[in-house]
Amino acid sequence: MQDDNSSDEGSDSIDWNTEDELEIANTSSPSSVAISTTTNAAVTTEFGESSSSNNYPSKIVNDFMKMGFPEAMVTKVIRELGENNTDAILDTLLTYSVVDEVPHQENRHNDQTLNPQSNIESDFSDLDSNFSDEDDDESLEKDDPVVSLIDMGYSPYEASAAVIRCGKDAPLSELVDFISAAHLSKETDVEMDKLYFTSQLLKKDKKRKLEKEKSCGINKKLDIKIERKRRDDDEDVLHLPNPMIGFGVPRESFQVVHRTLPKEAIGPPYFLYENVALTPKGVWNTIKSFLYEIEPEFVDSRFFCVAARKRGYIHNLPLENRFPIRPLPPRTIFEALPETQKWWPSWDNREQLNCILTCIGSAQLTDRIRSALEKCDGEPNLHVKKYIIGQCKKWNLVWTGKNRAAPLEPDEIELIMGYPVNHTRGVSRCERYKGLGNSFQVDTVAYQLSVLKDLGIIQGWWEQTNQTGNLIHMSDVEDVTFGKLEECIRSFGGFDLVIGGSPCNNLAGGNRRTRDGLEGEHSSLFYDYVRILDAVKSIMGRN
Template identity: 40%
Template sequence: MDGHVFGEDSADIDWNTDDEVEILAGPVNSSQPTLTAMGNGEASTSAGVSHVSLINHFVGMGFSEKLVAKAIEETGVGDTEAILNTILTFVSLEESPEQPQQPLSMTSDPSSSDYDDMLVDELSDSGNWSENEVLSDEHKRLLMLENMGSISEEEKKLLALANMGFTVEEAAIAMKRCGSEEPITVLVDCIYAAQMVRESDCYMPEDDLKRIVGIVGSCKKRKYHETMKKKDVVEDPIRLPKPMIGFGVPSIQPERTSFRNLPEVARGPPYFYYENVALAPKGVWDKISTFLFEVEPEFLNCIQTAIGSAKLTERIRGWVESCEGDPPESVQRNVLEQCRKWNLVWVGRNKVAPLEPDEMEMLLGFPKNHTRGGGISRTDRYKSLGNSFQVDTVAYHLSVLKEMYPKGINMLSLFTGIGGAEVALHRLGIKLKNVVSVEKSKVNRDIVRSWWEQTNQTGTLVDYDDVQQFDTPVIKQIMDNIGGFDLVVGGSPCNNLAGSNRVSRDGLEGKESSLFYDYFRILGTVKDHSRLSQQM
């Protein structure tokens, strides 16, 4: 079993091209660059002349008096460079479309004992950028109060956070958690920390978890940390090792070699190989291991096949261009995080762009144009590349089969996708005598069939489109006809299990994720029939 290391969210995006609208990706993280030098938002009453001079100075540079006053209110009058950076940041944020607000959960009762437990969920779930970019009614109300001059200090902070790209609701939750008297910087860190913890869930190393929780500062971090510990005990998720070293990954190996004893029932032939992302919902990997003979997962390195939107790339350009000279550390950190998360690469000065399908194919180890042609659109190519096997690493793991099966191999491929395991075996020089593929997507089946023909395979490829029809009588008949299976390969059948859908995931109990149980069912049937055939 293998866990690909990434875990980022995915949903629909708005990526316009000349020929189509791309719809593969996910919500863009709502994090905006933090303002690097903010004070308590109050200027000293003894500095009235200096205050007026500063306003005149920056107004003379072409900035509006309202914007300058807001920046001075946030940073104080002591640091003109900090004021300028704040003004430029506000200008960038005003030029970038604002995000719509999502309704605050009706169960978020600050007086409830469960409120603290829900904060991270509320901050993250309500903090996604939408491509509609419409101001919420609450945001409009705050802007109106500001224009009328009847806005309170607490509402000023809410508006400042909303103007930075956060929702009014998540800003309100942070203020209730940390206290309305806290400066903007603490509130921003609180929101960021909650988003980071929620995004990484509890799968991050313990040291990193402590570091992230520490960012929350005065926001009741002790109670939060204790709550996370309680959840760890109940959920008992598999934590990612640090460094990420697997059993047999061609990288720096641990000082002490790890040995595993497999139970007799798990030993092949037929061998099995199952893949899913490491950042699956809580408890998923434990349950997978339970069903697959208590075999512990190995961790592999891979890329997340998620695509950032055009508006995200424009937003990043605005962040960088709004800074004079080198961007502050907060902007650098946020830009790099977005680039890592959405596979963005630098294509020019202050310009980033998503990876093209051809580039993803290369990084994943597939042949050039593997997903191209045959009426397959660019959108379908992105979809098909999602959560794919990393061919080179899989080939490394399966390389032991080359000496074991010099005359070729019979393989059962469940939830085949675009044929990562088939390509890996072919690259190893292992003849594919008989491959039975079960894949729901016609696009993916066409891709595998096209690759099969283009590589002049001499074996037999039989594909099924419905795993439910692949029942015990069918399995036994196929095995009797071809002489049994040597290898059973499978992968995560959908985004719900793979971790790309962070909103409506149900783990192994989801409508599509429950297909994992079909993998276990079919593997058991194959092993049982192989055992009976050997005894006859």
């Protein structure tokens, strides 16, 4: 891995090394491989498994249990969604393999001061319980607005709250407006997001009506979904959420209140593993099987910044009370790159950018686009438009002059990826592009790591910008042996966090030559992440 280009998430504080690296100690960036502080040995959370105590001996519970879902999980979901929402129950069960049954209300009233959304969530939670209580015998054939909203990606709490507030007969658009307004009331771009929501709504609503017409009852729909699940299991396919918002993002939250982790997965240390979301078939299933069968969290960074970045994360971090870095980064092109607005053609309707890659478009392409535009008077014809839009999306070009579509500059990418301007200065331009293209999107990962603040982990690191700890840099991950780890743990007292990504070279869609999968030359270094995590746990466990 120490040869050419097997970089992992090397966005550390000092150099822009594109090789595999592993830093130990207090680093300034959330993308080092391991973080150790001598101070606190982390508050152990009660993720322990809880026995099922329920009174849902109904047929529906049995039906779901026959499909292989644990009873506790089924009853938990039914308690949240109501027994009537068969569709939503199945969706939830399919999405989350394990849900514990701790009543969510108990987890919500702790520290509302830290999380601006917690008030809303609490409201939703309370409203939800009211809702389920009073609405147990809703007919399944009726077009349940709660189900529709959940289908659209909203949480049961949000959906229930909206229905209660606006009434069951309110049009879906009004319900959606209510939810988005609740989330966005403090934001500036309310209108834009309303538009987005509404467009999504219209599409989903149309599709849903068609489904209604075709299906002749929930049993058939259930059968279809069960069949789909069975087929997916056979083919080792993991379900990618759409929209790709993982366990919740700041403004379009689909909150999983709680999850139960396997005992052996619970920290210390905490860990977070990352890689591309769109891998060859079966890869994420294999990764998952080496990381305690924890369900990956698939998140697209377009919900955190202006550019897309579809990634999967497996971690054992708590999910409650996450919060984003402030100020929130711009999420539209015009906000992020205001100077492009002047040159932006009306027929280029992009509002966000595609994934930041390691290569940029050529100057010749910019020229080709310019000459194509100069040949036509006024607005280009459909064919030219299609060609140019296609190239702009493919190469992430932005309009920087009259008829001039150019690649992003390194410092612009630094900002988009969440790093300070000039963070990568000092190496060649190509190396800057490569390093940034290989990095974490800071805001995305920081959101997942933000829970560590509440737990008192790395608090000093979080609060201050200037780092005073020791940085130990090893350029080869295979040098991080069991003995070295023992040494470090003896010296520091243990690791709080083991974090990193492994090479995506052999997984990424952009690789046209050696997309060989997880066993590929570079991507197989994933197993070193597993090795190190196991070693750390083993060493810390016997102390």
